[in-house]
Amino acid sequence: MGTIIEAKEFSYSYPRRDNQVLKNLNFKVEEGEFIAIMGRNGAGKSTLTQAFNGVIPHLHGGTIWGNILVDGVCSQETEITEMAQKVGVVLEDPEAQLFTTRVDDEMAFGIENLCLPREEIIERIKWATKVVRLEGFWDREPTALSGGQKQRCAIAATLAMKPKIMVLDEPTSQLDPIGTFEVFDVIKSLKEEYGMTVMVATHKSEHIAEYADRIMVLEAGEIVAFDTPQVIFRNSELLSHVAVRPPQVSALAAYLNSMGQNIKRSDYPLLIEEAEVVIRNLIGGASNGQ
Amino acid sequence: MSILDYHYGDSYVHRMDPRVKMILLVLLTIVVFIISNFYVLVTMFALVLLVWKTAKLPMKNIVRYMKFLLSLVAFLIVLQGLFFSSGDNPVILMHPIIPDVVPVIGGHGTIYLDGILFGLVLGLRLLTLVCIMPIFTMTTTISETALGLVKLGMNYKYAYMTTTALNLIPTLQEETKMIMDAQKMRGFKAFETGKLMEKLRAYVTLVVPLVVGSMRRAQLMGVAMEGRAFGAMKTRTYREDLNLRTRDIVCGVFVMLLCIGVVYFNIRLGGWY
Ligand SMILES: Nc1ncnc2c1ncn2[C@@H]1O[C@H](COP(=O)(O)OP(=O)(O)OP(=O)(O)O)[C@@H](O)[C@H]1O
Ligand SMILES: [Mg+2]
Numbered sequence: 001m002g003t004i005i006e007a008k009e010f011s012y013s014y015p016r017r018d019n020q021v022l023k024n025l026n027f028k029v030e031e032g033e034f035i036a037i038m039g040r041n042g043a044g045k046s047t048l049t050q051a052f053n054g055v056i057p058h059l060h061g062g063t064i065w066g067n068i069l070v071d072g073v074c075s076q077e078t079e080i081t082e083m084a085q086k087v088g089v090v091l092e093d094p095e096a097q098l099f100t101t102r103v104d105d106e107m108a109f110g111i112e113n114l115c116l117p118r119e120e121i122i123e124r125i126k127w128a129t130k131v132v133r134l135e136g137f138w139d140r141e142p143t144a145l146s147g148g149q150k151q152r153c154a155i156a157a158t159l160a161m162k163p164k165i166m167v168l169d170e171p172t173s174q175l176d177p178i179g180t181f182e183v184f185d186v187i188k189s190l191k192e193e194y195g196m197t198v199m200v201a202t203h204k205s206e207h208i209a210e211y212a213d214r215i216m217v218l219e220a221g222e223i224v225a226f227d228t229p230q231v232i233f234r235n236s237e238l239l240s241h242v243a244v245r246p247p248q249v250s251a252l253a254a255y256l257n258s259m260g261q262n263i264k265r266s267d268y269p270l271l272i273e274e275a276e277v278v279i280r281n282l283i284g285g286a287s288n289g290q
Numbered sequence: 291m292s293i294l295d296y297h298y299g300d301s302y303v304h305r306m307d308p309r310v311k312m313i314l315l316v317l318l319t320i321v322v323f324i325i326s327n328f329y330v331l332v333t334m335f336a337l338v339l340l341v342w343k344t345a346k347l348p349m350k351n352i353v354r355y356m357k358f359l360l361s362l363v364a365f366l367i368v369l370q371g372l373f374f375s376s377g378d379n380p381v382i383l384m385h386p387i388i389p390d391v392v393p394v395i396g397g398h399g400t401i402y403l404d405g406i407l408f409g410l411v412l413g414l415r416l417l418t419l420v421c422i423m424p425i426f427t428m429t430t431t432i433s434e435t436a437l438g439l440v441k442l443g444m445n446y447k448y449a450y451m452t453t454t455a456l457n458l459i460p461t462l463q464e465e466t467k468m469i470m471d472a473q474k475m476r477g478f479k480a481f482e483t484g485k486l487m488e489k490l491r492a493y494v495t496l497v498v499p500l501v502v503g504s505m506r507r508a509q510l511m512g513v514a515m516e517g518r519a520f521g522a523m524k525t526r527t528y529r530e531d532l533n534l535r536t537r538d539i540v541c542g543v544f545v546m547l548l549c550i551g552v553v554y555f556n557i558r559l560g561g562w563y
Contacts, residue, residue, distance in 0.1 A: 055513050084519035096507070097514035099454055101296045105433040108529040110518035121529045141296065161518065 004165065004197050005029040005052070009066035012047065012056060021047050023221040024066070029199070034191050036208040036229075037201040039218035040243040045201035046092050048218070049169045051075065052199070053083040071164060085114065088158035092169040092201075094150035098142035103134060103153055106142050110161040128160035131186050147174035155183065159190070165197045166190065172204060180204060184211055209233060209247045209270035217242055234268040249275035256282070297428035303345035304429045307538045308438030314545050315426045321549045322418050325556040328411050334552060335418045342421065345429050355420045363413035367406050432457050437528055446526050454511065462504055469499050 010025040021044050029035055037045050050056045054075045057064050067074045071086045088110075091097050100106045107125045116124075129135055132152035137145065142153055151174055158166065166187070172180040184207045190196040202208065208215060208229060215232045217225040219242045225232055232238070233246045236254045245251070252275065253268045261282060269275035303311075318338075325331055342349065430438075432453045439449035470481060473492075480492035515521075 050513075053517055055517065059509065059513050059516075080513075080516040081519050081522040084517050085522060089517050091510075091514065091517075093510070096510035097517070099457065099511050099514060100433060101431045101457070102433070104529070105431060108433070109515075109520070112526050112528055113519040113522055115523045115525060115527050118527060118529065118531070121527065125529065139298075141298075157518065 002031055003028045004031040004071055005199075006069045007066070008069070010051070010068050011065040012051065013063050015061040015063075017062075021221050022051070025068075025223055027216065027223060027226055029197060031197055032191060032195045033197055033213045034187070034211055035197075035199045036212040036215045037199060037218060038203070038205075038208070038215055038232075038242075038244045043218040043242075044221040045218055046169050047221075049089060049167045049199065049201055050091075052165070052167050053087040053089045054078055054080045055089070081113075084110075084161075084163075086163055087165045087167060088161055088163035090154050090158050090166070090168045090171055092173075094147070094154045094174070095143070097154050097157075098150060101141055102138070103140050103142055103145070104129070104138040106153055107157050107160050110157055114161060124160045124162070128156040131159060132156040133182065148176060148179050151175060152179070152183070155186075159186075162194065163196075165199070167199045169201045170203070171200065172202065172207075180207065187211065203245070205233070205245050205247045209250075217244065229270055233270055234265050247271075253278060296431055297345075297347055299346050299429065301345045301429070303341065303425065306429075306541065307532055307534050308430050308434045309442055309532065309534070310538045310542045311426055311430060312435075312438055312442070314542060315422065317546065317549055318422050319419060321552060322415060322422065324553060325415075326411060327556045327559045328407060328414070330552055330556045330559060331411060331414045331418065335414060335421070337548070338418055338421045338425070341425055345425060347424065347428055351424065352417075352421060355417055359413050359417050359420070362416070363409045366412060367409035427456070433528075433530070437530065437532060440528075441532055447521055450515075450520070454515075458504065458508065458511075461507065462500065465503055465507075466496060466500060469496055469503075 006028050007025045010022060011020045012022040013020045025048070037048060039045055047056060050060075051068055052070055052075055056062065057076060058080055064076055067076050069075070070083065073083070073086070075083050075087075098106055100109060104125055107128050108121060111121045111124050125138075129138060132155055134149065134152055134156060137149065137153075142150060145153060151171060155168065155171055168187070172183050175183060184204075187198050187200065188211050191198055200208075200212075212229055214227060215225070215229055216223055217232060217238070224242060225235070225238055233250045236246070239246050246254070247270050249269045249272060253263050257263050263278060263282070267278060269278050322331075322334060325334065339352070342352065435456075436446070436449045436453045439452065440446050473495075474481065478492070480488045484492060
């Protein structure tokens, strides 16, 4: 396993704008990692996700400084179509990326561009449809799907190409709790079974706490922290500064502390199971004290 | 739902090889342009209706086209009566609105039977033409169309550009409606109750968001297509293959013979009626 994404002093400003939307980014992502990108609205998450396959700057224009190397290739100097074979980017707006008239055509489009044999194409469509649970919908019109189904369709369309790196921009913004859980489950299995590197821009703290290896926190285009969920979600000061919500159980621990309890910061729970232990200890400690 | 949208179905027309469908579409369009005899046109229109029925396409669309074209035909007939005098079957005599002394355009006020028939023939021809296009667009998916074009020898990049551009039309129609609805919801009444100038101005205000919106959409579509490696290779493989079945050939040949027959009758009968 080596470094698969490396940003070196990368900055970007949109055309006809003076301010940099991404400022001097320096980071490395290892192969097979699951990275979450967090930050408030307008922090630059979507802009960054589009830099990985070169949509920024190729299609939007603007000015770049530095570069991002993706699998050894500079994404700013390579054609999007070539980058697309390494990086699959699922955009924020599902409507904008569905352009065929049938769900299975939508899924076929990317794989067909890779010049794979027909049997393989059919196989992969079946697989991707199953993964996102759209089995009964293959002959439906993508524009006639619900918001959540559209998002799954967009994910499957990219997934079917089996890229080395998947980048997803708020892939669960319109999904119900079960749908959200399923998508994160899929992402996790991609990572585990195929060694895929995954980068997800999302606000779903609970799922990130469970699945992500590291969290990149963006604030006004700068990386203000890039560390494990354990470190990030226990840093209440940082979180309130960047307007990122911690998992509810971590927030509970911080609240209990502010109410006079004494939970060590390194014990702040991230998952429900961890919270159970912490709370049992609290109750136990209280009853022992009596 | 828009007139060019794919209309789900499993009829024979839906399953027909897109190449055959494409060729027949072009052929029929040319034939309808050529024929000028009223009775032949009526026959042609009846045949087109029959195909609509076979493909189970919504008949109410045709009524919609008819309503739209009817006003056009009426306008043509009046125009013809007011400004041109030809033929020798006067039907309605009106007082000339422009006096005789004005050269060329003056002194006309008669609506001739010829004029009416001319308007009808033109209207029917337009109606038939308008009804032929959806037989293709409503029964063929974008990918089938693209694949058909590729198999007919077109470069796949152009094939996809053409077909996705076509697909943008219904999207734009929907967008227009959405913008109008959004404006109405905010209490903007000029579309229904405004005076002519107000209405006109209201439609102009539609243009800006529509143009901006469609440009943005086209750009996003480009992003999405390139983002899925469109154009990465010289060629591309396809999930589905086209196979020219015997019945498609039979049907194609049959329609071609029919077209020859129609053109023959048109020449023999001649004229407009
Ligand atoms: N096409 C564009 N042209 C100019 N500026 C833009 C463009 N797209 C985004 N911006 C600006 O860039 C900044 C970062 O936007 P971006 O969409 O990356 O934020 P984000 O973190 O994805 O926010 P959100 O959580 O709302 O999705 C914002 O200030 C935004 O106004
Ligand atoms: Mg965003």
